[in-house]
Amino acid sequence: MSLLQDSLIELIRRTSAEIPDDVHQGIVQSLENEKKGTIAESALKIIERNIELAKQKSQPICQDTGSIIFYVECPVGFDQITFEETAREAVQLATKKGYLRQNSVDSLTGKNDGTNVGPGSPNIHFHQHRSAETSVSLVLKGGGCENVGAQYSLPNEKLKANRDLDGCRRVILDAVLQAQGKGCGPGILGVCIGGDRASGYEFSKQQFLRKIPDRNPNPELDKLEQDIVETANALGIGPMGFGGKTTLLGAKIGVANRLPASFFVSVSYMCWAFRRQGVEIAADGKINRWLY
Amino acid sequence: MIQLSAPFTLEKIAALKVGDAVEISGILYTGRDAVHKYLHDGGELPKEVNLQDGIIYHCGPVVLKDEQGNWKVTAAGPTTSIREEPYQGDIIKQFGLRGVIGKGGMGSRTLAACKESGCVYFHAIGGAAQVLAECIKRVRNVYLLEKFGSPEAIWELEVERFPVVVTMDSHGNSLHEEVFSRSQAELSKRL
Numbered sequence: 157m158s159l160l161q162d163s164l165i166e167l168i169r170r171t172s173a174e175i176p177d178d179v180h181q182g183i184v185q186s187l188e189n190e191k192k193g194t195i196a197e198s199a200l201k202i203i204e205r206n207i208e209l210a211k212q213k214s215q216p217i218c219q220d221t222g223s224i225i226f227y228v229e230c231p232v233g234f235d236q237i238t239f240e241e242t243a244r245e246a247v248q249l250a251t252k253k254g255y256l257r258q259n260s261v262d263s264l265t266g267k268n269d270g271t272n273v274g275p276g277s278p279n280i281h282f283h284q285h286r287s288a289e290t291s292v293s294l295v296l297k298g299g300g301c302e303n304v305g306a307q308y309s310l311p312n313e314k315l316k317a318n319r320d321l322d323g324c325r326r327v328i329l330d331a332v333l334q335a336q337g338k339g340c341g342p343g344i345l346g347v348c349i350g351g352d353r354a355s356g357y358e359f360s361k362q363q364f365l366r367k368i369p370d371r372n373p374n375p376e377l378d379k380l381e382q383d384i385v386e387t388a389n390a391l392g393i394g395p396m397g398f399g400g401k402t403t404l405l406g407a408k409i410g411v412a413n414r415l416p417a418s419f420f421v422s423v424s425y426m427c428w429a430f431r432r433q434g435v436e437i438a439a440d441g442k443i444n445r446w447l448y
Numbered sequence: 449m450i451q452l453s454a455p456f457t458l459e460k461i462a463a464l465k466v467g468d469a470v471e472i473s474g475i476l477y478t479g480r481d482a483v484h485k486y487l488h489d490g491g492e493l494p495k496e497v498n499l500q501d502g503i504i505y506h507c508g509p510v511v512l513k514d515e516q517g518n519w520k521v522t523a524a525g526p527t528t529s530i531r532e533e534p535y536q537g538d539i540i541k542q543f544g545l546r547g548v549i550g551k552g553g554m555g556s557r558t559l560a561a562c563k564e565s566g567c568v569y570f571h572a573i574g575g576a577a578q579v580l581a582e583c584i585k586r587v588r589n590v591y592l593l594e595k596f597g598s599p600e601a602i603w604e605l606e607v608e609r610f611p612v613v614v615t616m617d618s619h620g621n622s623l624h625e626e627v628f629s630r631s632q633a634e635l636s637k638r639l
Contacts, residue, residue, distance in 0.1 A: 195469060195613050202573045202611065209578035218575040219510050219523035219599075254522050257510045258598050266482070268597030300528040300551070300574060316639070326639055333635055337624055338528050338552035340574035387638050391631040396574060397552065398613065399627050429575035 159441030160239070164246035164292070166443065168224075169255045171294045171433040172216045175207050176448040178367040179344070179405065179430040183207070186342055186395070186402035196400025203395070203428060218340075218429040220298035221256040224278035227293040227365065227434075229285055236282050243280060244273050256296075291447060293434035295364055301343065301427040304335035307356060310419040319419045321380060324349050331423040332388045332404065337397025340427035344368065344406045345384065348422045351412035356422035363408035364426055365434075367448070372409065381407045395428075451609075456501050456546040458566045464614045466621040470570065471609040475588070476505040476549065480527050482600035483592070487543075488535040494591040497602060499543035503570075506532065506550035508599025510577075511587065519587035521605065523577035526551040529569070537561035553615055553624030562618050569616035571623075583610040 175183070187200040210217040224247060228239060250256050251272045258270040260277045272278070308327035310319045315330050317323035328347055335343065346363030348356045372378035384407040394400020405428070414420065434447030452460060454474030464470065477497060479487075487493060509524035529536075529550030536548065537557040545567050548558070551574040562568060572580060584605050591602040615623040 195467065198469060199573050199613075202576050202579050206573075206576040206579045209582070213578060215581075216510055216523040216577055219508060219525050219577040219581075220527065221510075254510055254512045257508070257523070261597070266596075268599070270597070298575075303528060303531075329635055329639070333628075333631060336628065336631060338530060340551065387635075390638065391634045393627060393631045396571065397624065397627055398571075398615075399623070399630075427575055 158242060160437065161242050161246050161249075163435060163437060163441055163443045164243055165250050165253075165255075167292060167294050167433060167435050168246060168250040169214065169253070171296055171431045172221055172255045173210045173214050174433070175217060175430060176432055178369060178448065179428075180207060182368050182405035183342070183428060186405065189401050190395070191401065194400060195398045196394040199395040199398055216255065216257065217431065218298055218427075219257055220300065221259055222296040222298040222431065223302065224256070224272065225295045225297065225361070226278060226280045227295070227362070228280060228282045229289070229291045230282060231288050231290065232284055232286070234284070234290065240280055243278055247272050247278050290437045291434055292437060293365055293432065293447060295361070296431040297361070298427060298429065301339040301425045304331075304339040305357070305422075305424045306331045306334065307353060307423070308421045310421060321376065324421050325380060325383065327421050328384055328407070328423055329387060331425070332384075332393070333391070335425050336393045336403075339425045340429065341393065341397060342395055342402040342405045342428050344426040344430055345404060345408065346424040346426065347407065347409040349409065349411045350414040351420060351422065352415070352418065353420060355412060356420045357424065359410050359412050360422040360424040363410050364424070364430070364432055366408045368406040374411075377409045377411065381409050456503060458546070461546045461566055461568055462618050464568050465617045465619065466614055466623045468614040470612050470614060472503065472570070472612060473608045473610070474503070474606075476503050476605045476607055476610070478507045478509065478601070478603040478605065479504045480506050480508055480600055481531055482596040483602055484532045484535040484539060487539055493543070494602070496589065497591055497604070499545055501544060501546050503547035503549060504545055505605070506548070509581070509603060511598055511603065519590065521581050521584045521587060521603070524581040524584055525575050525577035526572040528552045529554050533558060540567045541565045549612055553622065559616055559620065559622050562616055563620045566618050568614050568618055570612035571615040572610075572612050580610065583607050
C-alpha cells in the first residue's frame with residue numbers, strides 16, 4: 157500500500173465522517189435561530205447530535221455516501237494515471253472499511269458489485285497549475301440532494317424569467333421551492349449562470365469548494381447570493397421542510413460564458429450533510445495539511 | 449413525545465396526527481426503489497416477511513459483518529420517499545401497512561391510501577444516519593440481498609425509540625402540502 161493510498165483513504169474517512177467547520181458553524185447558528193419547541197428545532201438538534209456521533213464513531217454522517225468526486229490540483233508533469241489507479245483502490249478499500257456505502261450500481265443490469273468502482277465512479281477532475289503543490293479535494297454528494305438539482309433554460313415563460321439577473325433569481329428561488337423537504341435542508345446552493353448543459357452543472361458543483369462564509373468577489377453576484385439566502389429563509393420552508401427559519405445556509409454562484417442561443421442556469425443543491433474535505437499532498441504522498 | 453410500540457394497531461395509528469413527534473419501538477422492514485417496483489410488478493414477498501400491520505422504512509443502510517459473522521448497521525438514515533409515489537399507495541393497501549418511514553413526504557395517492565387503509569407517513573431526519581443507527585438494536589434478517597444488493601435489500605430491523613415526526617396522517621392531512629402552499633405564496637410576494 158502506498159503512502160498516497162493511505163492519504164486518500166484517510167481523506168475519504170474524514171470526508172464521510174466529519175462535517176467541515178464552516179458548514180458546522182452554519183448549522184449551529186441555525187439551531188440557535190430556530191424557534192424553541194418546534195419540530196424544526198428538534199430536527200436541528202438531531203442533526204447536531206448526528207454530527208457529533210459520526211465524528212466520534214468515525215462512521216458515515218449519512219448512509220448515502222454519495223457520488224465520489226475528486227478535484228486534483230497538480231503541477232505540470234504529475235502522473236494522472238497512477239493517481240487514478242490509486243484513487244480507485246482507495247475507494248474500494250474505504251468501502252470495505254464502511255467509510256463508503258456499496259453505492260455504485262450498473263445502470264443496465266441493476267447489479268451492485270459492492271466495490272464503488274465502475275464507469276464514471278469515482279469521478280476525478282484534474283487541473284494543472286504552475287505551482288509545485290498537489291492538492292486533492294473530495295466531495296461526497298448524496299443522491300437525495302442530487303435529484304433536486306435543476307437546470308433552467310431562459311427565457312422561462314412560466315416563471316416569468318428573462319435573460320437577466322432577475323430571471324436568474326426567479327429560477328434559483330423556484331429550485332429552492334421545489335427542493336423543499338426532499339433535499340435534506342437546510343441546504344447550500346451551487347449555481348452556474350451560463351455554460352452549456354454539461355459545463356453548467358459541472359461548474360455549479362465546483363462552487364461547493366468555496367467556504368460558506370466567503371463572499372463573491374463580483375459585487376453583482378455577491379448581492380444575488382445574499383439575496384437568495386435571505387429570501388429563501390423568509391419562505392418558512394425550514395429544516396427538512398418542516399416549516400421554520402433556516403432553509404438555506406448559503407448560495408454560491410459562478411458564471412461561465414454561453415452561446416448567443418443558450419442561457420442556462422444550473423442549480424446544484426447540497427444537503428446539510430455537506431461532505432467536503434481536501435488535503436495538500438507532499439511529494440512522498442503523505443498529507444501535509446488539511447484544507448477545510 | 450409519543451411512544452409507539454408493536455403491535456402497530458389501527459387504533460394506535462388512527463390516534464396520530466400531523467406534527468406529532470413519535471418514538472417507534474418494534475420491527476421495521478427496509479424497502480426502497482427496487483423493492484417497491486418489484487412488489488408492484490407482482491414480485492413475491494419472501495414468506496418470512498409479514499407487512500400486515502407493519503412499518504416499511506425507506507432506507508438503504510450501511511451494514512457490515514462483525515468478526516462473529518453478525519450483521520451490524522453502521523449508518524441508517526431515510527432516503528427520499530417521493531420516488532415510491534407510483535407504487536406506495538397500492539402497496540399500503542395490498543399488504544396492510546400501518547406506517548411508512550422516509551423523508552421529504554409523499555403525494556396525494558399515498559395520502560389517499562393512508563386515509564383509506566389506516567396508515568401514516570413518518571418523517572425521519574434525513575442524513576441523521578448515526579442517531580438513527582443507534583436506535584437499531586439488532587438485525588434480525590435480510591431478504592433479497594443477492595438480487596438487489598445491500599442498500600436495496602429488505603433488512604428486518606429491531607428498533608428502540610426510533611425518532612420520527614408524523615407529517616401525513618390517516619385523516620387526510622399533510623404537513624408537506626401545508627408548507628408547500630404557504631412557501632409558494634410567500635415566494636410570489638417576493639418576486
